[in-house]
Amino acid sequence: xxxxxxxxxxxxxxxxxxxxxxxxxxxxxxxxxxxxxxxxxxxxxxxxxxxxxxxxxxxxxxxxxxxxxxxxxxxxxxxxxxxxxxxxxxxxxxxxxxxxxxxxxxxxxxxxxxxxxxxxxxxxxxxxxxxxxxxxxxxxxxxxxxxxxxxxxxxxxxxxxxxxxxxxxxxxxxxxxxxxxxxxxxxxxxxxxxxxxxx
Amino acid sequence: xxxxxxxxxxxxxxxxxxxxxxxxxxxxxxxxxxxxxxxxxxxxxxxxxxxxxxxxxxxxxxxxxxxxxxxxxxxxxxxxxxxxxxxxxxxxxxxxxxxxxxxxxxxxxxxxxxxxxxxxxxxxxxxxxxxxxxxxxxxxxxxxxxxxxxxxxxxxxxxxxxxxxxxxxxxxxxxxxxxxxxxxxxxxxxxxxxxxxxx
Numbered sequence: 001x002x003x004x005x006x007x008x009x010x011x012x013x014x015x016x017x018x019x020x021x022x023x024x025x026x027x028x029x030x031x032x033x034x035x036x037x038x039x040x041x042x043x044x045x046x047x048x049x050x051x052x053x054x055x056x057x058x059x060x061x062x063x064x065x066x067x068x069x070x071x072x073x074x075x076x077x078x079x080x081x082x083x084x085x086x087x088x089x090x091x092x093x094x095x096x097x098x099x100x101x102x103x104x105x106x107x108x109x110x111x112x113x114x115x116x117x118x119x120x121x122x123x124x125x126x127x128x129x130x131x132x133x134x135x136x137x138x139x140x141x142x143x144x145x146x147x148x149x150x151x152x153x154x155x156x157x158x159x160x161x162x163x164x165x166x167x168x169x170x171x172x173x174x175x176x177x178x179x180x181x182x183x184x185x186x187x188x189x190x191x192x193x194x195x196x197x198x199x
Numbered sequence: 200x201x202x203x204x205x206x207x208x209x210x211x212x213x214x215x216x217x218x219x220x221x222x223x224x225x226x227x228x229x230x231x232x233x234x235x236x237x238x239x240x241x242x243x244x245x246x247x248x249x250x251x252x253x254x255x256x257x258x259x260x261x262x263x264x265x266x267x268x269x270x271x272x273x274x275x276x277x278x279x280x281x282x283x284x285x286x287x288x289x290x291x292x293x294x295x296x297x298x299x300x301x302x303x304x305x306x307x308x309x310x311x312x313x314x315x316x317x318x319x320x321x322x323x324x325x326x327x328x329x330x331x332x333x334x335x336x337x338x339x340x341x342x343x344x345x346x347x348x349x350x351x352x353x354x355x356x357x358x359x360x361x362x363x364x365x366x367x368x369x370x371x372x373x374x375x376x377x378x379x380x381x382x383x384x385x386x387x388x389x390x391x392x393x394x395x396x397x398x
Contacts, residue, residue: 048212065296093268
């Protein structure tokens with residue numbers, strides 16, 4: 001197989017920086033962690049909407065699109081939860097390489113799992129967002145009735161009740177979703193991205 | 200958590216069609232299948248380069264970025280090869296949903312595996328490209344010396360020698376890479392995408 005010598009073609013592989021140039025914004029992984037009902041999914045999708053309106057390419061990875069597809073063959077054992085997050089981290093790495101501002105929304109209660117994902121990324125490309133919301137507030141919201149079921153013992157290994165949540169030691173952003181509303185929470189993350197030159 | 204009522208925000212989740220509108224092109228999965236040394240990787244990356252120069256967002260999924268990351272915990276048993284392709288299919292589905300024109304380059308010798316991936320996509324969003332190249336030509340190229348090793352029995356289950364390659368029954372595109380050069384091969388795929396309104 002030969003290549004016509006007179007065809008002007010991009011010299012070599014397309015890199016992440018080429019994609020940043022095309023998109024006119026950088027890419028990174030916004031990793032949103034917090035208790036059930038702390039607002040992760042709502043904030044992830046509102047952030048995506050805000051970025052979209054600004055012409056920024058972003059994508060949300062969460063249980064909805066990962067657990068029913070890529071990770072449909074995983075359960076909820078300790079090993080499977082770890083593998084669930086490992087795969088999400090690796091997929092996010094591909095997305096970031098493709099130039100997409102990636103938003104991951106997972107309880108991800110263990111510091112070791114979150115740090116394992118951090119190691120996959122370059123400095124400044126993994127942005128850990130801790131949704132700090134007292135459990136009593138999360139439990140009072142309980143939109144899916146999960147806390148109630150967990151209290152009754154109907155759900156095992158429920159983070160905050162029968163399983164621990166390890167508060168991030170050094171997150172890039174802390175958002176108190178017990179105090180801030182959705183708009184203010186999203187704006188805090190958005191401001192961070194702007195002031196750090198990502199967008 | 201409340202949302203300020205006077206904030207104008209995108210109404211609901213961002214969809215694939217929203218992303219197509221932002222990018223000014225559609226997304227799909229270009230699945231390149233063929234024997235070892237039939238030109239898959241070269242064509243995948245040259246296609247990506249051509250699309251990039253036209254301002255189209257694309258991304259190549261191949262053994263290089265998948266086997267060392269997401270699928271690093273898979274070997275080469277029949278089950279693991281199947282799971283390798285299943286995961287690639289699911290990741291490609293996320294990429295296509297994110298608006299990226301996704302190019303997958305894998306030998307993928309079994310019709311059942313390729314068809315399994317096809318079922319993940321909407322009509323017209325899975326484009327199977329068969330690189331039709333006689334094995335004698337592939338073997339004479341043998342850039343990595345794999346055919347030689349397989350002939351000596353140093354590689355088991357080598358497609359075309361000790362394992363079958365099932366020729367696609369109804370691929371969207373057939374490219375004879377034994378006859379066409381890289382430029383002509385890429386142009387054939389590019390033309391298909393244009394005439395089918397993807398780009």
